[in-house]
Amino acid sequence: MTVKLYLDDPYLKEFDARIVRRGDGFVVLDKTAFYPKSGGQDHDMGFLNNVPVVRVTRNGDDIFHFVEGMIGSDTVHGIIDWERRYALMKMHTAQHIISGIIARRYGVRTIGVSIETGESALKTEPLEINLGVITDIVEDFADIVRKRTDLKFYEIDREDALKRVDPLRIAGIQKLPASIRTLRVVEIPGADICTCAGTHVKNTRELGNLEITRHENADGSTIIYFSVS
Numbered sequence: 001m002t003v004k005l006y007l008d009d010p011y012l013k014e015f016d017a018r019i020v021r022r023g024d025g026f027v028v029l030d031k032t033a034f035y036p037k038s039g040g041q042d043h044d045m046g047f048l049n050n051v052p053v054v055r056v057t058r059n060g061d062d063i064f065h066f067v068e069g070m071i072g073s074d075t076v077h078g079i080i081d082w083e084r085r086y087a088l089m090k091m092h093t094a095q096h097i098i099s100g101i102i103a104r105r106y107g108v109r110t111i112g113v114s115i116e117t118g119e120s121a122l123k124t125e126p127l128e129i130n131l132g133v134i135t136d137i138v139e140d141f142a143d144i145v146r147k148r149t150d151l152k153f154y155e156i157d158r159e160d161a162l163k164r165v166d167p168l169r170i171a172g173i174q175k176l177p178a179s180i181r182t183l184r185v186v187e188i189p190g191a192d193i194c195t196c197a198g199t200h201v202k203n204t205r206e207l208g209n210l211e212i213t214r215h216e217n218a219d220g221s222t223i224i225y226f227s228v229s
């Protein structure tokens, strides 16, 4: 099992760890600050002992670091590509805010997300997007950034999550294995509350301007593409 250092401290940029397993082009560590591609958020990149980490995946409780080169020792010093990670943290936080806005304003559920560095996307139930809708989202978003709101992260029982979190913001919870009893909640007071194990910023003031770059309707859903500076 890999301890996920990024959950307690998403701002951790360097760490030391021990290799507990080696395979064809990958290593598993006892703990890591590298975020694996999961929950719609793209993976981190960076270095382990100066060897490039090009892909990070998760299988059960283990996190696999795919490296381009040989790591000689059994201990590693990890360095996260912080520019990439911070861009992903801002995109992911922006996604929660947008999902909160459209749930509140239009009663529409977010059914999928794709958090990447250049342009991110969220897939929602069908939503008629016009200039008025885009303006509403961008203005609500700017309000939340101006309020400089601290995010809250905490764990709650699965049953409590079902009671406390807006049903529109808890899609997928029923699909989680029954063995998962506690869930991590990400709350942006006054803006959104949902369960999520990704990485986010501490305060909404870290976000810049939101741009809705494009949108499309496909297979009974709407995809909204966005970027945040």
Ligand SMILES: [Zn+2]
Binding pocket: 092, 096, 195, 196, 197, 198
């Ligand atoms: Zn999330």
